[in-house]
Amino acid sequence: MSTWNLDKLFAPRSIALVGASPREGSLGRTVLRNLGRAGFAGPITPVNPRHREIDGRACVARLSDLSEVPDLVVVASPPASVPGVIEDAGRIGAGAAIVITAGLGHGPGSLAEDARQRARRYGLRIVGPNCLGVMAPRAGLDASFAANAPLAGDLALISQSGAIAAGLVEWGRQRNVGFSAVVSLGDKADVDFGDCLDWFAADRHTRAILLYVESIGAARKFMSAARAASRAKPVVVIKSGRHAQGAKAAATHTGALAGSDGVYDAAFRRAGLLRVYDLDELFAAAETLGRQKPFQGSRLAILTNGGGVGVLAVDRLIDRGGTLAEISEETGAVLDAMLPRTWSRANPVDIIGDADARRYAGALDALLKDPANDAVLVLNVPTALASAPAAAQAVVETVARDRETAFRRKPVFAVWIGEDPEAGRAFEAAGIPHYANEADAVQGFMHLVRWREAQDILMRTPASLPQDFAPDRAAARAIVEHVVAEGRTWLDPMEVSGLMRAYAIPDAPVTLARTAEEAGAAARPFVEAGGTVAVKILSPDIVHKSDIGGVSLDLTSVQAVEEATRDILARAARLKPQARITGVTVQPMVRKPKARELIAGIAHDDTFGPVIVFGRGGTAVEVINDKALALPPLDMNLAAGLISRTRVSRVLAAYRDVPAADLEAVQLVLVKLSQLAADLPEVRELDINPFLADKDGVIAVDARVAVAPVSGRRASAPHASFAVRPYPIEWERRLPLPDGREVFVRPVRPEDEALFLAFFERVTDEDLRLRFFAPVKDFSHSFIARLTQIDYARAIAFVAIDPDTGEMMGAVRLHADANHESGEYAILLRSDLKGIGLGWRLMQLMIEWAKTEGLAHVEGQVLRENRTMLEMCRQLGFAIRADADDPDLKVVRLDLEA
Helix, strand or coil, X not given: CCCCCHHHHHCCCCEEEECCXXXXXCHHHHHHHHHHHCCXXXXXXXXXXXXXXXXXXXXXXXXXXXXXCCCEEEECXXXXXXXXXXXXXXXXXXXXXXXXXXXXXXXXXXXHHHHHHHHHXXXXXXXXXXXXXXXXXXXXXXXXXXXXXXXEEEEEEEECCXXXXXXXXXXXXXXXXXXXXXXXXXXXXXXXXXXXXXXXXXXXXXXXXXXXXXXXXXXXXHHHHHHHHHHHCCEEXXXXXXXXXXCCCCCCHHHHHXXXXXXXXXXXXXXXXXXXXXXXXXXXHHHXXXXXXXXXXXXXXXXXXXXXXXHHHHHHHXXXXXXXXXXXXXXXXXXXXXXXXXXXXXXXXXXXXXXXXXXXHHHHHHHHCCCCCCEEEEEECCECCECHHHHHHHHHHHHHHHHHHCCCCXXXXXXXXXXXXXXXXXXXXXXXXXXXXXXXXXXXXXXXXXXXXXHHHXXXXXXXXXXXXXCCHHHHHHHHHHHHHCCCCXXXXXXXXHHHHHCCCCECCCEEECCHHHHHHHHXXXXXXXXXXXXXXXXXXXCCHHHHCCEEEEECCHHHHHHHHHHHHHHHHHHCCCCCCCEEEEEEXXXXXXXXXXXXXXXXXXXXXXXXXXXXXXXXXXXXXXXXXXXXXCCHHHHHHHHHCCCHHHHHCCECCECCCCHHHHHHHHHHHHHHXXXXXXXXXEEEEEEEEECCEEEECCEEEEECCCCCHHHHCCCCCCCCCCECHHHCEEEECCCCCEEEEEECXXXXXXXXXXXXXXXXXXXXXXXXXXXXXXXXXXXXXXXXXXXXXXXXXXXXXXXXXXXXXXXXXXEECCCCCEEEXXXXXXXXHCCCCHHHHHHHHHHHHHHHCCCCEEEEEEECCCHHHHHHHHHCCCEEEECCCCCCEEEEEEEXXX
């Protein structure tokens, strides 16, 4: 339901408190007191059948006795009463309820589930149960049992823990940090992180969103809402339980490596969220991101009057993964001309302890103009030789001049050790982030770097199928379905090899031999060429082959292979007499002395679904623990980013006499695994280890695949188990036009910016005004990014392309609301292509998508003078009415349910 009725939660006009009490120390008494002291302007009515009034407020026995329907019902009554209270609240038409009461249980048959089901019948939204409550200072709302109300501000806090929410309120009060709202979600019977993210992303009073997460429920809903919110404003997340042990042992190395926290980290990264690791860092990140816009690059120049503090800043920068900027020759010459001969002549730029305001201004001006850095950190250690406030003022004035004249405003951070209040006020007024010490400043700089990286990742929306890759889905599905139908959990080596072939993943060939003679014949080509082979028992009842001596390695002759096969078969029959013995597998031993030993695979997370794992391979992978995780779908760029987050990535490059490994081949295997996870939801774990990579390519030496049957939505809907919805390639098509021509139509991609720029050059100013309701002159990156960067879980945009020229001919888009009930459309055609039927075809396609997605209706706003669009809407069945808020607009609406 997302934002449905959340206005009644965060800005109610009236409140009823069920379970209000005059007894000091009771929950009902505490909540009533907090409601009263917060300055709420509307009526607050206690509900308790035992009292006629509480604290001077008239009390009613039950909700149905209220003379007016309350927007918000706060529930602090005993657990057994809660489902009935929710029923009453829904029946009278209340919009939202905050269930503070704990002890309602979890799952089917619980009081919490009973309350949730009753609420859904009436469209009543529930926060909780078992929560601290909700506080919204701007609305005068404190529906909680917190000790103190939060200060008013522009940070929204969404916390799964009531204790953490209360603690952060106190933290904010001590540091004069205010909130637009504080939400304690508790057991999340209804309202969850996704709902709140959607609400606060659109809230103009919220500058940044802070999340305290213990667990996520609806993964795709969370990811879609988080991706949308983080495009609009900073979202900072802290998650507890990073080192909690898994509840069950993993069956493969990839399963063991894909720990819960690692998956959450991958999800946060993919959603564009900035993850921090303690409460101080949570607020520091929010403050930095609020004062300074993200920027490209990670090269930091450091300007200081104290060498020691500058070196400490460098240490912290390197520790955090930042880059110490070079000083360009031109800038070095400028600094040489203005600074004492004893200046450092390197970064950090040490301008010596007697540096005055003029020296700070000149050096900072030179660094701001130097293209060799991306940001500047200015440090000051107070001395008796110069005025620290004067130096601060010089920094402020230099930054102001730069902002007026520079094409790109370069970020500046400041640290005045033992900060003088006057210097602090100057930086505050100028909007320059300033910190108590160099460590905090570098951390603030790196928050912005990481935020920019997160945004870059967020903008990637890979295709559900790579363009140059065509797996044999039918063959792969036949293998998997056969194993599932037999009730088996593991694919045998022959089946694994078939699966690898279906997805064009190079692997060592495997041959089935039922007798010693067949094994010798299979080994002959390899041993006669000077190679060696391995023989392994093949039985669906023997998973751990080495436990019964079912493996023989490095066999160098046909005779040795035949003898080893006889021994293995005899031993298996003796030690496992009930086991079904198929035979043995014969496989060449892979010798690649300069190959890197890697691991790649698929693990399954109960929350986020399939996860792609990559890292250092071998028998000690868990001990080495050099791995990175990513949520599919992947493309080559995302695969490259996944690889780069491991230590083993460094040795994939050339070193000494070892040539560089074929990095593109490694990336491609990860993309193929991503597609395999999409095509075969039955695959629960896939483990390629070792996975060898050298200059000649890659090869899977050994692999294991576990499967399980799937049912419900995962069995029928494409990519249903994915937390991130991929580019919907299934919506690509050729559409015929009335004049016999065909156009190629596909969903928009993030890389379509150049396509849109060229398109807008062929759209008249008048047509642009009709589309955007105002003249458009600036086609900036941010403007076009809003058109090309969309989340396919809640929006679509189709672009029509001339198949002969590759030029864009037009586009239609539809953006569903947060409740996924209604969609707002917009359409624009190239000005020289009107009247050929293209607009009609695009509108039909958009309507088809809306129906497929289950939207109830499609709406749009059209200028009343745009008669062509209004007539087309009329012919398509849209109802047309005047816009009550703007006489120049018409509202068009098409109901789809019928």
